[in-house]
Amino acid sequence: MQLCSKIFRAVAKAPLIFIATHSLLPQKGTYFLLHTLHFTILKLETMQNHCIYLDNNATTKVDPEVVEVMLPYLSEYYGNPSSMHTFGGQVGKAVKLARTQVAALLGADESEIVFTSCGTEGDNAAIRAALLAQPEKRHIITTEVEHPAVLNVCKQLETQGYTVTYLSVNGQGQLDLDELEASLTGNTALVTIMYANNETGVIFPIEQIGLRVKEYGALFHVDAVQAVGKIPLNMKTSTVDMLTISGHKIHAPKGIGALYVRRGVRFRPFLIGGHQERGRRAGTENVPAIIAFGKAAELEMLHLEEATKREARLRDRLEQTLLATIPDCEVNGDPTQRLPNTTNIGFKYIEGEAILLSLNKYGICASSGSACTSGSLEPSHVLRAMGLPYTTLHGSIRFSLCRYTTDKEIDQVIAVMSEIVERLRALSPFKNDDAGWLQQQAQTLAHL
Ligand SMILES: Cc1ncc(COP(=O)(O)O)c(C=O)c1O
Numbered sequence: 001m002q003l004c005s006k007i008f009r010a011v012a013k014a015p016l017i018f019i020a021t022h023s024l025l026p027q028k029g030t031y032f033l034l035h036t037l038h039f040t041i042l043k044l045e046t047m048q049n050h051c052i053y054l055d056n057n058a059t060t061k062v063d064p065e066v067v068e069v070m071l072p073y074l075s076e077y078y079g080n081p082s083s084m085h086t087f088g089g090q091v092g093k094a095v096k097l098a099r100t101q102v103a104a105l106l107g108a109d110e111s112e113i114v115f116t117s118c119g120t121e122g123d124n125a126a127i128r129a130a131l132l133a134q135p136e137k138r139h140i141i142t143t144e145v146e147h148p149a150v151l152n153v154c155k156q157l158e159t160q161g162y163t164v165t166y167l168s169v170n171g172q173g174q175l176d177l178d179e180l181e182a183s184l185t186g187n188t189a190l191v192t193i194m195y196a197n198n199e200t201g202v203i204f205p206i207e208q209i210g211l212r213v214k215e216y217g218a219l220f221h222v223d224a225v226q227a228v229g230k231i232p233l234n235m236k237t238s239t240v241d242m243l244t245i246s247g248h249k250i251h252a253p254k255g256i257g258a259l260y261v262r263r264g265v266r267f268r269p270f271l272i273g274g275h276q277e278r279g280r281r282a283g284t285e286n287v288p289a290i291i292a293f294g295k296a297a298e299l300e301m302l303h304l305e306e307a308t309k310r311e312a313r314l315r316d317r318l319e320q321t322l323l324a325t326i327p328d329c330e331v332n333g334d335p336t337q338r339l340p341n342t343t344n345i346g347f348k349y350i351e352g353e354a355i356l357l358s359l360n361k362y363g364i365c366a367s368s369g370s371a372c373t374s375g376s377l378e379p380s381h382v383l384r385a386m387g388l389p390y391t392t393l394h395g396s397i398r399f400s401l402c403r404y405t406t407d408k409e410i411d412q413v414i415a416v417m418s419e420i421v422e423r424l425r426a427l428s429p430f431k432n433d434d435a436g437w438l439q440q441q442a443q444t445l446a447h448l
Contacts, residue, residue, distance in 0.1 A: 051363040052409045056249075057198050057226060057342060057400035058367055062292070063251040063299055070253070070292035081285055082276065091287055098294025102258050105297040106243065107234030114259045114280045115290055119225040119246030120149040122259040123192075125270035125281065126221040126242040127153050129261075130190040131162070132268035134219070137189035141218075143167045143175060143204075144385040146194055150223055151381075154192075167193075172334040173202035173386050181212055188218040195227035195243075199382040199398055200333030201342025203231065210239025219265065225249055225257075229300035230308060230339045241265045247289065251402075252296035256289035307403035312340035315401055318410045319343045325414075326421050332383060332396055341401040346383075346392030350424040355397050358420040364413055367398045 053061065079088035081095045096110070103110040116122045127140070127150070142154050144166045154164045165183040167175055175193075184191075191213045196203045206222055213220040221242040224233065229250040235243065242265065247256035261267050261280065273282030319331060328348040347355060352368035359366055368380075379393045388396075399413070 051365055052412055053365050054399040054401060054405065054409070054413065055365045055367050056402040056405075057201075057398065059248045059254065060251045060402055061404060062253050063296060065299060066252055066292045066295045069295045070288045073288040073291050077287075081287060082274075095285060095287060095290050098290045098297075101294035102245075102297045105228065105233070105301050106245070106260050107236050107238075108260050109263065111278070112235070112260050112263055114261055114277045115285060115293075116244075116257040116259055116281060117255055117286065118257045119147075119223070119244055119249075120257075121270070122225075122244030122246070122257045123147070123149040123221075123223055124153055125259055126244060126261075127157075127190065127192055128270045129268045130192075130219040130221060130242070131157070133266035134189045137187050137218075139163045139165070139185060139187045139189060141165045141167065141180065141183050141188055141191045141193075143169065143193055145169055145173065145197055145199075145382045146192070147198055147223060147225070150192055150194070169202075169385050171386055171388075173197060173200045173332070173382070174334050174337070175204055175209075177205070177208060177212065180209060184212065184216040184218065186216065188213075188216055190219045190221060192221040192223070195222050195224040195233075196230070196339050197333070197382060198226045199380055200344045200386075201226070201339035201400075202333040203227070203337045203339065205337075207239055214239055226339060226342075229297075229304065230341055232304065235260055235262065247293040247296060250296050250300050252293040253289050256286055256293045258293070303403055308340040311401045311403065311405065314405055314407065314410050315341060315343050315399070318399060318413060319345065321414050322417055325418050329421070330392065332386065332388060332392070342398065343400075344383075344396055344398045346388065347395040347397065347421050348391045349428045350395045350421065352395050352397055354424050355395065355420060358424065359413075359416070362412070362416050364416070367400070368396065 073091070073094065077091050077094070079085070079091040081088060081092035083089070083092075099110045099113050099115070103113050106113075114125075116125060131137075131140075138161065140154060140157065140162055142150055142164060146154075154162075154166075158164050167179055167183065169175055180191075191209070193204055193206070193209060195206055210220050219241045220239060221244070222240045223244045225244055225246045226249065227233065228245040233243075240260075241262045243260040245258050245260070247258075248254040259281075267280055269280050269282065271282045274284075276282055276285060322345060323329060323331070326347065330346055332344040332346050356366060356368050380396065383393050383396055
């Protein structure tokens, strides 16, 4: 394949140069030929190249600098950070440095950082801690579009006598703050709301929410797993009491996270045992992952401004080109309040999974943003909460970029997308038939 592409490139380049310099063909024909050749080369390269990873909201590549700092803690420096001896003590110092680095990314004090095993643990720990600290209060407020790490805990709490209000979102995935205000009572123990949505990238007005929550004396927990490293966070000036983050979304390894707990907030540990993490999370620390998380946090701070600008530019170019070249597609979610790296696009009349499989053939990794990947046929709860029509709901794809995404990779995705959508639509019996599509989807859901 590599040789084939090289030959093709050489052959293709000759007429390109000839046409460009001599402009022998009429202008429209020249453009068409150049365009076709350019995209054919890109497609060939896409097929033979490494994977094009546009699924960074699912997980990210571990930064090589992060791997480097972490490795010695898997070999030479294996001491327990809680030990009294110097061998363990030097590991304890490294953990302290990592804690400072993570705290700096959040604009927090290092004493306010509790290392956890992942974002899911952080969310669970925050919710349970808030309820244990205020046993007299039995009401929780969250949203319909949270990650399962929050939603499923809330559902379980309902079976244990708690009342949960699930705030709705509008067609753009935004909350109605009046609905929040109307739901808050003196019995509300906790409001737990995500900073940014993992599927659409929609950002919620966290500080405006926090001001209302404080008026009612409830605790405010924010799942910032997707926001951290993509938008600046400053806990010093924030209304947030607890905030969850996760390492593998910011180029650290999987299996490490942190929970910010504002100083003075009454906290009850979720994991009970030893005295680690100032008694807030028992269990010997995952030292190599903590060291890696610290370095990743430092790098995120360093790159944040420039990387997010670049990612937004690449994302916008991808999005605008796809919208301009493919009919019947639209962006899902508020385009003005969105993470810089995320776009979720609905392609009418086709299945997202079919698009993903086609992209996969070119080595392009994206996500359908739905629960289908985890074995369920049900469409995404986030897009359903937004009230998207069935025609778009099933054909939605999330592309999520990172600081390693290149212009060329975006070109390669653009080069293959129209063809994929066109081919799948040609096979779809429901092209331009909203009623037929709707009926078929209703039947599918009825059988679930
Ligand atoms: C918004 C949000 N919260 C929580 C999590 C869970 O994080 P982890 O995978 O570290 O458990 C994720 C993971 O995708 C997420 O996107």
